[in-house]
Amino acid sequence: MNQEEILNLFKESQALLTGHFKLTSGRHSDVYYEKFTLLKNPKVCTIICKAMADNFRDTGAVTAVGPTTGGIIIAYEVARYLGIESIYAEPGETGRIFKRGFSLDKGQKVIIVDDVLTTGRSLMEVIELVNGYGADIVGVGVLLDRSGGRVKIDYPFYPLATVAADSWEPSECPLCARGEPLTQRGSRKF
Numbered sequence: 219m220n221q222e223e224i225l226n227l228f229k230e231s232q233a234l235l236t237g238h239f240k241l242t243s244g245r246h247s248d249v250y251y252e253k254f255t256l257l258k259n260p261k262v263c264t265i266i267c268k269a270m271a272d273n274f275r276d277t278g279a280v281t282a283v284g285p286t287t288g289g290i291i292i293a294y295e296v297a298r299y300l301g302i303e304s305i306y307a308e309p310g311e312t313g314r315i316f317k318r319g320f321s322l323d324k325g326q327k328v329i330i331v332d333d334v335l336t337t338g339r340s341l342m343e344v345i346e347l348v349n350g351y352g353a354d355i356v357g358v359g360v361l362l363d364r365s366g367g368r369v370k371i372d373y374p375f376y377p378l379a380t381v382a383a384d385s386w387e388p389s390e391c392p393l394c395a396r397g398e399p400l401t402q403r404g405s406r407k408f
């Protein structure tokens with residue numbers, strides 16, 4: 219799949235939203251990728267994860283690792299295509315940790331996958347965790363690199379699509395300056 223096809227899938231799934239958003243990083247943006255709109259559809263998810271898996275066919279990886287939450291689904295689906303196992307990394311007191319008896323061996327070949335890369339923080343945390351076990355990271359993949367390639371990953375890196383979306387500190391946000399209310403999304407209580 220090429221970049222245009224991936225971005226079209228985001229658009230068709232209405233996973234690409236416009237408005238005034240607060241990102242997980244705390245920065246504001248006029249676009250938001252609601253990846254779960256895409257991940258909730260197994261048909262779409264399977265197409266994307268197959269494209270990701272194709273990048274890792276010859277790596278010899280035996281385990282796919284993803285960070286919670288979207289990374290669980292992606293690691294599982296990519297692992298299914300590759301015929302390998304998948305585990306996930308959860309937030310610890312600092313960084314990421316394995317729970318549920320998950321572990322890696324020294325030298326074990328591992329791929330790390332996630333959905334959307336913005337600051338790269340969750341990927342970096344998983345890389346640190348995997349390195350802590352002495353495992354061998356043979357590739358890193360994301361559905362979408364929205365840092366525009368700014369975030370550098372020190373391993374073979376395969377984003378399916380790369381976009382440079384503007385984001386600002388709240389104090390420098392032009393939408394805040396115009397008094398536009400933040401777009402509400404996500405969890406709602408009834």
Ligand SMILES: [Zn+2]
Nearest residue numbers: 246391393394
């Ligand atoms: Zn703003």
